Amino acid sequence: MRTLEEFEAMIDDIRDAPSDVGVVELIVRRPAVDEREVVNEARLDVAEGLVGDTWRIRGNRHTPDGSADPRAQLTVMNARAAAAVAGDISRWPLAGDQIYADLDLGVEHLPPGTRLTIGDAEIEVSETPHTGCAKFSSRFGEDALRFVWSLPVSSLVSGMGLAAHVRENAGYAARFVPMAEDERARLVAKVAEIGRTGKLEGNFKH
Numbered sequence: 001m002r003t004l005e006e007f008e009a010m011i012d013d014i015r016d017a018p019s020d021v022g023v024v025e026l027i028v029r030r031p032a033v034d035e036r037e038v039v040n041e042a043r044l045d046v047a048e049g050l051v052g053d054t055w056r057i058r059g060n061r062h063t064p065d066g067s068a069d070p071r072a073q074l075t076v077m078n079a080r081a082a083a084a085v086a087g088d089i090s091r092w093p094l095a096g097d098q099i100y101a102d103l104d105l106g107v108e109h110l111p112p113g114t115r116l117t118i119g120d121a122e123i124e125v126s127e128t129p130h131t132g133c134a135k136f137s138s139r140f141g142e143d144a145l146r147f148v149w150s151l152p153v154s155s156l157v158s159g160m161g162l163a164a165h166v167r168e169n170a171g172y173a174a175r176f177v178p179m180a181e182d183e184r185a186r187l188v189a190k191v192a193e194i195g196r197t198g199k200l201e202g203n204f205k206h
């Protein structure tokens with residue numbers, strides 16, 4: 001586990017996350033308590049949140065009747081913060097969030113009500129705070145939790161994450177998956193062939 005000093009050395013990198021267009025680095029479903037399933041694509045639904053996740057059946061101890069909070073169907077975490085806290089991407093799902101994006105999640109960029117497009121789905125940032133819990137502390141250490149709690153308000157959400165709900169036009173969210181070396185080689189060869197023969201030139205108007 002990292003020390004508070006190590007976390008503080010990483011804060012500038014977290015704050016340098018892009019503020020306009022980000023990349024979804026990881027999508028995680030929680031099929032049961034303490035279980036995680038990494039997927040490359042997931043459906044976001046207005047009623048169910050991330051389909052296959054247990055958001056609805058888990059409920060929420062902060063709502064009057066203990067039912068799931070509709071304002072917190074999804075939680076999004078800054079991917080750089082996840083890397084700082086958890087290290088290797090294989091450990092990110094332990095944070096408990098569903099979407100990990102390389103994007104500045106600070107409230108100055110994404111105040112409540114902001115809508116974000118992920119794939120062909122749209123989510124809306126909620127006012128519900130998202131600041132970590134006892135499980136987060138047990139998995140990554142007390143210093144990790146102290147780190148995200150001790151940031152200024154404008155950076156707290158950026159360092160930790162945000163809660164959101166799915167808008168009317170539900171759809172699919174896809175994780176960015178880098179091309180393998182053989183895939184890149186095939187694409188380069190294909191583009192080179194098109195460039196050599198000029199097959200597509202007739203499709204463009206000058």
